[in-house]
Amino acid sequence: xxxxxxxxxxxxxxxxxxxxxxxxxxxxxxxxxxxxxxxxxxxxxxxxxxxxxxxxxxxxxxxxxxxxxxxxxxxxxxxxxxxxxxxxxxxxxxxxxxxxxxxxxxxxxxxxxxxxxxxxxxxxxxxxxxxxxxxxxxxxxxxxxxxxxxxxxxxxxxxxxxxxxxxxxxxxxxxxxxxxxxxxxxxxxxxxxxxxxxxxxxxxxxxxxxxxxxxxxxxxxxxxxxxxxxxxxxxxxxxxxxxxxxxxxxxxxxxxxxxxxxxxxxxxxxxxxxxxxxxxxxxxxxxxxxxxxxxxxxxxxxxxxxxxxxxxxxxxxxxxxxxxxxxxxxxxxxxxxxxxxxxxxxxxxxxxxxxxxxxxxxxxxxxxxxxxxxxxx
Numbered sequence: 001x002x003x004x005x006x007x008x009x010x011x012x013x014x015x016x017x018x019x020x021x022x023x024x025x026x027x028x029x030x031x032x033x034x035x036x037x038x039x040x041x042x043x044x045x046x047x048x049x050x051x052x053x054x055x056x057x058x059x060x061x062x063x064x065x066x067x068x069x070x071x072x073x074x075x076x077x078x079x080x081x082x083x084x085x086x087x088x089x090x091x092x093x094x095x096x097x098x099x100x101x102x103x104x105x106x107x108x109x110x111x112x113x114x115x116x117x118x119x120x121x122x123x124x125x126x127x128x129x130x131x132x133x134x135x136x137x138x139x140x141x142x143x144x145x146x147x148x149x150x151x152x153x154x155x156x157x158x159x160x161x162x163x164x165x166x167x168x169x170x171x172x173x174x175x176x177x178x179x180x181x182x183x184x185x186x187x188x189x190x191x192x193x194x195x196x197x198x199x200x201x202x203x204x205x206x207x208x209x210x211x212x213x214x215x216x217x218x219x220x221x222x223x224x225x226x227x228x229x230x231x232x233x234x235x236x237x238x239x240x241x242x243x244x245x246x247x248x249x250x251x252x253x254x255x256x257x258x259x260x261x262x263x264x265x266x267x268x269x270x271x272x273x274x275x276x277x278x279x280x281x282x283x284x285x286x287x288x289x290x291x292x293x294x295x296x297x298x299x300x301x302x303x304x305x306x307x308x309x310x311x312x313x314x315x316x317x318x319x320x321x322x323x324x325x326x327x328x329x330x331x332x333x334x335x336x337x338x339x340x341x342x343x344x345x346x347x348x349x350x351x352x353x354x355x356x357x358x359x360x361x362x363x364x365x366x367x368x369x370x371x372x373x374x375x376x377x
Contacts, residue, residue, distance in 0.1 A: 003089040005032040008096030010041045013118040031089035039065040055079040080104035094119040116268040118144035120215045125316035127222035142268035149264035150242035150255035167244040169236040173207035186336035214304025228308040234290045312352035313364040320368040321346040
């Protein structure tokens with residue numbers, strides 16, 4: 001029986017994680033849940049899964065929920081860290097966003113908890129620190145992500161010295177067929193119209209700009225200790241081959257399955273075992289297509305490779321600039337093309353701190369947030 005602390009239980013990954021828990025009640029148990037403010041859904045989850053403790057980021061919502069439940073409701077800026085440091089569970093599932101989850105993940109690692117990671121900021125902004133701590137504490141970080149789960153499976157049992165390249169596949173997002181001229185007039189609805197995956201709004205916009213794929217190559221570099229020059233991206237619109245690994249003999253191993261996040265979630269929780277199918281079986285009566293990404297139309301991916309090469313605080317700065325601009329785009333305050341424009345400007349003006357501490361990263365994030373706001377004005 002694995003006991004899980006699930007951070008971000010009401011989001012897309014969180015609810016799908018609970019689908020897996022629901023399917024395997026004899027193997028998985030919920031120890032803790034946390035949310036931002038959706039206490040209505042959290043209340044239903046408490047009734048169904050009987051966690052020992054829950055966390056609510058919004059203090060007012062936390063007070064409201066505490067009146068309705070008998071278990072402890074934590075709140076405050078250190079809430080996630082407090083849960084991460086608790087005894088009574090063994091697997092920390094990071095499915096929420098923001099700075100605090102990075103510190104919470106590090107706390108879980110220091111307490112030698114297994115980590116199932118869906119949150120991108122953790123490795124994009126602080127990958128050097130997180131992976132160093134994981135290695136020091138003997139903690140396995142399992143990715144909850146179709147591409148990184150695919151890479152993990154393709155690498156399993158192989159000698160890392162034989163890797164020629166990690167090939168991260170990419171659906172191309174909602175705007176993959178738009179011309180450069182058409183991208184000037186992209187609406188919010190256009191960018192949210194992903195053709196394969198049903199995801200939250202933020203990650204769907206990141207998929208449309210290919211910034212999400214940029215985050216994934218940075219994560220892959222840290223997870224699998226591979227040089228940026230040995231990572232490539234290919235557009236695979238069918239989203240059936242989730243990633244591949246090319247070896248020194250030029251053989252390529254691919255992981256194939258239907259596009260359903262419950263599979264990488266389940267594998268992250270079941271590893272090293274495999275459990276019965278959580279998704280439908282793949283039908284081979286289809287075709288697979290591949291092409292190189294167009295970095296002229298979608299420059300955010302090239303910014304991620306640049307951030308990887310520079311390292312230090314640069315990936316965190318890129319990530320933060322993107323966060324702020326995507327939020328403004330979703331609020332209708334800027335155009336789609338403003339997103340890469342401002343990210344590039346912020347990166348051009350940032351002097352990266354190499355081998356940063358977590359405080360250096362947090363300082364860079366806060367300064368970047370302020371800078372983007374000023375540039376935007």
